[in-house]
Amino acid sequence: QLQLQESGPGLVKPSETLSLTCTVSGGSISSSSYYWGWIRQPPGKGLEWIGSIYYSGSTYYNPSLKSRVTISVDTSKNQFSLKLSSVTAADTAVYYCGLIIAAAGTVNEWGQGTLVTVSS
Amino acid sequence: SYVLTQPPSVSVAPGKTARITCGGNNIGSKSVHWYQQKPGQAPVLVIYYDSDRPSGIPERFSGSNSGNTATLTISRVEAGDEADYYCQVWDSSSVWVFGGGTKLTVL
Numbered sequence: 694q695l696q697l698q699e700s701g702p703g704l705v706k707p708s709e710t711l712s713l714t715c716t717v718s719g720g721s722i723s724s725s726s727y728y729w730g731w732i733r734q735p736p737g738k739g740l741e742w743i744g745s746i747y748y749s750g751s752t753y754y755n756p757s758l759k760s761r762v763t764i765s766v767d768t769s770k771n772q773f774s775l776k777l778s779s780v781t782a783a784d785t786a787v788y789y790c791g792l793i794i795a796a797a798g799t800v801n802e803w804g805q806g807t808l809v810t811v812s813s
Numbered sequence: 814s815y816v817l818t819q820p821p822s823v824s825v826a827p828g829k830t831a832r833i834t835c836g837g838n839n840i841g842s843k844s845v846h847w848y849q850q851k852p853g854q855a856p857v858l859v860i861y862y863d864s865d866r867p868s869g870i871p872e873r874f875s876g877s878n879s880g881n882t883a884t885l886t887i888s889r890v891e892a893g894d895e896a897d898y899y900c901q902v903w904d905s906s907s908v909w910v911f912g913g914g915t916k917l918t919v920l
Contacts, residue, residue, distance in 0.1 A: 800858065
């Protein structure tokens, strides 16, 4: 069974870039059956889709975050990554990476989530 | 962009039926998926393609979708069903959209 694990700094300063990596185990990130996505959840609030990437490198971003987001994939390491620039306190959230079934658009597997706090 | 609207909260007594709605413009023309999220945990898919259940999800969970409203129905509600529930669609412009979430309270 595919498993996902987020990693990266838990504290980022305002105006800096948030960088997270999701490591996929138990399967190949190069499968044409999946997209790979990032979703976040501010404390006490709902889920927000950040963006998704296909193994080919095609990316899809939330229009509200598009100007600040970059998602990339490293097939050699079976990882995909998120960069969010110019962060503010509003970007404080639990960040989840997820496996998305390409045919359905469902997030079938989730990482455990990692809390990123934006503070000086 | 496409917007999904859920009631902030729904309350139900144990053994009764809970219905959680998800409103969107002509949502009946889209496939709706539902996730359950318990405190401190990642979400779990409970319904996909409007009404299909992943393996391991009890038959008490069902879904429907028509017109401008999709509905998640939980029959014979148990204390363990208390959680936040989110609807989600995959919009035609290749964006994923979540509803604002509904907190289900079991009285």
